Amino acid sequence: MGCNRSVPDRKSERVIKAAILIQNWYRSTMARIEMRRRYSLSIFRSIEYADEQDQLQLSQFFSFMLDYCTNPDSGKDKHKSNVEFLFEKPDLLHPYYVLQLLCETRRVLKLMPNITSLSTSYSKDITICGDLHGNLDDLLLIFYKNGLPSEQNRYVFNGDYVDRGKNSMEILILLFAFFLIYPNNISLNRGNHEDYLMNMRYGFTREVSNKYKEHSPQILYLLRDVFSWLPLATIIDKKVLILHGGISTTTDLDFLKTLKRNKLKSLLRLPKSTRGRQDLKEGISTADLSKHTANQNDFGKARSDSLSVSTEPSGSILPLGPTEEEWKQILDILWSDPRSQNGCTPNKCRGAGCYFGPDVTAKIFNRYNLKILIRSHEFKREGYDISHGGKVITIFSASNYYEEGSNRGAYVKLDPELIPRFVQFQSSKYTRRLNVQERVGTIESSALKSLRELIYAHRSELIRAFSQYDPRGTGNVSVHDWAAAMESVLHLELPWRMLRPHLAHTNLDGEVRFMSCFYDLEMDPPIKEAQPALVETLCRYRKDLEIIFNIMDKDNSGLISVEEFSQTWKLFTSHLGIDAQHDSFDKLVLSIDKNKDGQIDFNEFLEAFHVVHRVEEKANS
Template identity: 50%
Template sequence: LVFAPSPSQNGLPSENNPYVFNGDFVDRGNNSMEILMILLVSFLVYPNDLHLNRGNHEDFMMNLRYGFTKEILHKYKLHGRKILQVLEEVYTWLPIGTIIDDEILVIHGGISESTDLSTLHHIQRNKMRSVLMPPMSINRDHSADLKRSRSGLSTCAPGKAESSTDLTKHEWEQIIDLLWSDPRGRKGCYPNTSRGGGCYFGPDVTSKILNKNQLKMLIRSHECKPEGYEICHDGKVITLFSASNYYEEGSNRGAYIRLSYGTTPQFFQYQVTSSSCLSPLHQRVSALECSAFKILKERMISRKTDLISAFQLRDYGRTGRISLAQWAFSMENILGLNLPWRSLSSHLVHIDEDRNVDYMSSFQDVHIEKPVKEMKSSLIETLYRYRSDLKIIFNVIDTDHSGLISLDEFRTMWKLFNAHYNVQIDDSQIDELAKIVDFNKDGNIDFNEFLKAFYVVHKHEKPQSHLAQDEQKLLPASLKTADPNL
């Protein structure tokens, strides 16, 4: 699982590449609304693969003090107040924390010696409109002290604001501890005087809470760190801060962490500079669209044989053309992607004046290079269509986890693959393929060797880097000859 500021660095969210964003999406500069909308839209597109934890700035009273309210009212002069009301509601529904693989607790701030995950699991979090407005049961002196603290907590609020009367004092304290607390080296749990809310918690508190809940690690954010991250409490607490240049350019690095079950966390640092800033919005949108159509074209080429059969079935006069409706129906029937094919058609195929589709143009800008000209197209398509599944089978066959499989294991792998997907590949083809992809002729094949024998090539595409050029040089000349029939 990845905690990251930008999916462009790690790929889009998916079942195998989920994301957690750990709060404080707003009050972080003049583009907070744009950042928040990107996150919310991504959540709608990937509801099971992207997770948004609430931070202490997902609070309308904090927004009054730190600028997000002003940003909204400036950008949306007509509907600004309505937008703020909607966001106030959205904040209340954000999860307070995330637990990964029953081992790692992810919360924005920290914990206290009284943290009770069972209480937090059952709490109606949507009742917490603002952590800065304690329940009425807390005496007024404490409330006033809280509002006058150094954190700059505002005593004013939008007209509909009211204290968290629907939560008990214990529930309120649980949430404020998780959103506002910070770790320290000193043992125990004591008031967080710098923030005016939450606590400072020591390594003994961390061990107590983790052991009580059978957890191994706490990952939190909330504090800027010079290197973008910090590890403390004997490796049990990780602070992760993704915003570089928090105070000014060059003040700190940003970082994100990549987690995989049973492996050591990987940290990735970066520093945004004026020279590395993103292109204008219209250029980014154009690049994103090109990337999406490229992926779609690759999906089409992986089912080329089936698509051509479907097209020809409706091409009664063998003209090479079918109606747009027939093309769209065939695409959906074969690919099963539930996409608006009519709207996308202008980007994928040639359409004549009569709105008929030249269906072979579906494959005009992309083809798959293959090791030998004699290798059947069906084998190449099968390989590319199921390459992620093939990786799973590869790992199963690699029983000693050496990263290599023998030629006999390679044949066994394909037999399992054929049986699993009910596709028939001749043994002679498998043996020929094994000999070709064993580049160094050591009698073993690693997964990179296997996949490097096959490339999806887009017409007019230029190498993106020296690395891409170097990878191309690794291929023997015989492997660089594309089959024009593909």
């Protein structure tokens, strides 16, 4: 009997060992997958924030460029009849109705206070949605799951409706239409992307131009004004503050209620007092500053319809821009992010706003008798996040934000007891067909591709940094030195040692062959027409060049002359202190002008300067 019992005991032992082995393997595999997911999302976020920093650092130059623009009305076809105007794009809402919708939206927005007040006493609950960023599928899914806006189904949309996605215009049309039907039941807060300078960089301007062609100048011009009239925040039951970014130690809700919000067409254009000091810091001469100011006044006169103006007794028209205090207050509430550490420090990752800690939240809550702060502005993998002991809620409604399967979207519902209830979703046609490893592989591949492009754009700086750790010129550095050089140039705060196997090769001694960072990347022609430094510069600043191109393309035709672009390049390189030979650039632009008609399509120009990933192409072939 004893022998008979020992046999099943040995079998049970083997079964348990096998189960433990499988469990350990599964946990190890899932941990590696999770690690890959996390560093991929860190890459996306770091590059996004670095891009925002570039935008803010160049805001002075973009303001300078805008001051030399002519009246945007120049693109209008004033002789076209209403009949011709209506029947042009059957797949889009007619420009005539778009302009009517925007004009009516602006009229109603002007009647709204800076901070909107809502109450749960009139409905069972209120739904708050975060960033949508042009993802129409997400908005439609929210309406499908939660119901359309109505008097019994109230909504707060917390900014960043546009940019990055393909259907920003459709989202605005839907939201503005519902807002006009239920103006007391829908609140539309302003986000940091409801800003025409941000739109030039992140895609909305291009989307409107592509969809509405010759009518896009009027639409964009009117949208600039509509965005400036969007309310800055919403308060529910005097207890829940909803705004796009966050708060700071200087946030003053009473002051925000009284300022003239429409004066801030773009937060990237500094107030005059700040702008003058910044210009002097950057070494601009007094004479240049005077000339700049004079041109600014001329610009303001030419565009008095869109700027806040005052008429002096003499009859001259002078632009009345925002004060430094107004600009700072709105900048903080649209750009700031919460952090777990106490205090209020500059938001160095984004380049604007601040990081605010639990003590800052507590101070504002005590001052205004608040209970919850709901904000958006920040990517969250699960679509929402709770911080500062449950007092701060981040809600992000754009699913698949970085890549298919990268995150869920979410919205939050508040009942009369002000207890938040989160609803997650993910609008996807393909993700459900993939397993976890395949989804993470797709995200990782896209993230590494973006990172490699950024590495190529900083090729010269990286080589100089590597060379400092390689005084003998061997072409090899230690992994520690390689990681230090990468961070010193790119400032992305990424786990470089973990990423090293994906970005560079090592020799038999375990040292990094730093030039291998660029082996698997190359540039499409026509680089033979330009010096290498120029190609790298164009790669790095192509988004900024696109903004400048859009500023100069007054009729939104997508074309400017070779001469105009050459002049723009000289201004741009002069502002950035880039050492490039102008004759090389002239030859390059002429080579891109295939039909030699003296006009350049900037999309074709950018397409000539994109990074080709040779490894991926070989794998695909």
